[in-house]
Amino acid sequence: MNLVERVKNILLSPVSEWDVIKGETYTAAELFTQYAIILAAIPALAGFIGFSLIGYSFGVGTFRLPIGYGLAYCVTSYIMSLAGVYILAIVIDRLSPNFGASQDMAAALKIAVFSMTPYWIGGIFLLIPSLSIITMIAGIYGLYLLFLGIKQLKDVPSDKQVTFFIIIVLVTVIIQVIISAVVHSVSFPRPVL
Numbered sequence: 001m002n003l004v005e006r007v008k009n010i011l012l013s014p015v016s017e018w019d020v021i022k023g024e025t026y027t028a029a030e031l032f033t034q035y036a037i038i039l040a041a042i043p044a045l046a047g048f049i050g051f052s053l054i055g056y057s058f059g060v061g062t063f064r065l066p067i068g069y070g071l072a073y074c075v076t077s078y079i080m081s082l083a084g085v086y087i088l089a090i091v092i093d094r095l096s097p098n099f100g101a102s103q104d105m106a107a108a109l110k111i112a113v114f115s116m117t118p119y120w121i122g123g124i125f126l127l128i129p130s131l132s133i134i135t136m137i138a139g140i141y142g143l144y145l146l147f148l149g150i151k152q153l154k155d156v157p158s159d160k161q162v163t164f165f166i167i168i169v170l171v172t173v174i175i176q177v178i179i180s181a182v183v184h185s186v187s188f189p190r191p192v193l
Contacts, residue, residue, distance in 0.1 A: 015148060027106075037082065040116075044074045051064070051070050052070025054129065083179075084175045096108070115142050118145065146172070
C-alpha cells in the first residue's frame with residue numbers, strides 16, 4: 001500500500017477509493033504497521049509540541065503543559081487512538097449481522113482505520129492549540145468516510161444503512177469520550193488543594 005496515495009485518494013475521491021479498498025486484502029498487522037501506526041502519530045506528536053512547547057496564548061500570557069505531562073499526553077493519546085480504532089472495528093463487525101450484513105472483521109477493520117484518516121491528518125493543527133478545532137472538523141469528515149465505507153464494504157441493505165451508521169456514530173462518540181477522559185486524566189495536571 002502506498003501511504004501517500006491512499007491518504008490523498010481516501011480524502012479527495014473517497015467513493016472510488018472505497019471500491020479499490022474493497023478489493024484489497026490486508027491483515028490487521030498490515031493495516032496497523034503500514035497505515036494506522038504512522039498516521040496516528042501525527043496528532044500525538046503535534047499535540048505534544050503544541051501543548052508543551054508552543055502553548056495556549058491568553059491575553060495575559062501563555063500556558064504550556066509541563067514536558068512530562070506533554071509526553072504522557074503524546075503516548076496515551078497515541079495508544080488510545082489505535083486501541084479505539086480496533087474497538088470500533090470489533091463493534092462494526094459484531095453489529096453487522098443485526099443489520100443484514102455478514103461478519104467480516106477484515107472489512108470492519110478497513111472501515112475503522114481508513115475512516116480515521118482525516119482526523120489523523122488534521123491532527124497537524126494541534127501544533128497550534130488554538131487551531132485544534134480544525135482537527136475536530138476533519139474528524140467530522142471522517143464520519144462521512146465511515147458512512148461510505150459501511151455502505152461499500154459491509155453490504156448493509158439500503159433500508160438499514162442509515163440506522164447502522166447512526167448506531168456506529170453513537171458508539172464512536174462513546175469511544176472518543178472514553179479516550180478523551182483517559183488521556184486527560186493521565187496528561188493534564190490537577191491543582192493540589
